Amino acid sequence: MNSNTSPATNVRLxxxxxxxxxxxxxxxxxxxxxxxxxxxxxxxDSWLVQAESTRFSVELTDGLSNSSIQTWLQSCQKPDAPRLDFSKIKIPHTVLDNQTSSQADLLLSELESLGGSGFKRISKTQIGTILGAFFFSYALFQVPAGWFSDRLGARRMLSIYIFLWSILTLMTGWVASLYGLMFARFLFGFSQSGAYPTSSAIVRRWFPISSRGRASGLIAFGGRLGAATAPFLTTLLILQTGSWRTVLWLYGLLGIAIAAAYFWIVRDRPSEHPACNAAEQDLIGPIGDDQKPQLKDIARMIGKYC
Structure with missing residues (x-):
């Protein structure tokens, strides 16, 4: 049967x-x-807690009156007490950041001796720096990542990006310090910066103007589903496996599988895909970069999705 008279394949799906x-x-x-x-x-995590570079915050929970807090602050000002930046102390909810492990333990001991209670956490400043490293590199490399995709091919580069952020997720499960986490997150931001620009290029080449909004919406839905699933699934897996590191290893392996599937299924253009017949290519229409949407196409998409 001739491919020109065959029903259109649905590689786009x-x-x-x-x-x-x-x-x-x-x-x-x-x-x-x-x-x-x-x-x-x-x-x-014993690796992170015992690392010399790790700092901690101490947070007051309850049990102290304002006068007791003042007494505690005075005890913190003794010559042998840890040096603190008192400009950052808030009353009645007291938060002290950037403490060594021994300093944090001493402060908690003093709190308990005054009849209060508190708890120790990893430094808020360090956690903010680690999480912020991702967004810094994510914003910084958006344009370069898109340029790489234009030069080397969207299919190849997006497969590489997925593989890179999956490998970095795996590697994050082995880091032994917060500085290592920060470096991994910086590289993670670079690898994810090219995802949506490159995916948009694939959508432009594989879908006619009238259905690009639907395709882009489905992809955006996948992202929001991942964001909505992350809190529940991550917490559940931590409870089931007993380790946050194991969770990242599982996510990394899943990502590697997705990278392989993406490279196997996707091609840069319909004409390059062995399973995309002439009927589907005719349905997709011209994909030249000079193709511009008509006003009626824009109005149709606005009416459908707004």
Missing amino acids: QIVWVSVLMALGLYLTRNSLGEIVKSDSFLK
Whole structure:
């Protein structure tokens, strides 16, 4: 049977669904570290707690009156007490950051002797720096990542990006210090910065103007689903496996599988895909970069999705 008279194949459906999986994995791995921080899993990790570079915050919970707090602050000002930046102390909810482990333990001991209570966490400043490293590199490399995709091919580069952030997720499960976490998150931001620009190029080449909004919406839905799933799934896996590191290893392996599937299924253009017949290529229409949407196409998409 001649391919010109055959029904149109539906390779586009495979491409959009593997792209949905890509976006789901992107947000799942991106948000997982934040959920790990919220669960205080770092504080239970002997490698991170014992690292010399790790700092801690001490937070007052309850049990102290304002006068008791003043007494405690006076005790902190003794010559042998840790040096503190008192400009950052807030009453009645007291938060002291950037303490060594021994300083934090001493402060907690003094709190308890005054009849109060508190708890120790990994330094808020350090956690903020680690999480911020991702967004810094993510913003910094958006344009260069898109340039690489234009030069070397969207299919190849997005497969590499997925593979890179999956490997970095695996590697994050082996880091032994917060500085290592910060470096891993910086590289993680670079690898994810090219995901959506590159995915948009694939959508432009594989879908006619009238259905690009639907395809892009499905991919965006995959990302939001990953973000919504991350808190529940990450916490559940930590409870089941007993280790935040194991969770990142599992996410990394999942991402590697998605990278392989993306490279296997996607091609840069319909004409390069062995399973995309002439009927589907005619349905997709011209994909030249000079093709511009008509006003009626824009109005149709606005009416459908707004």
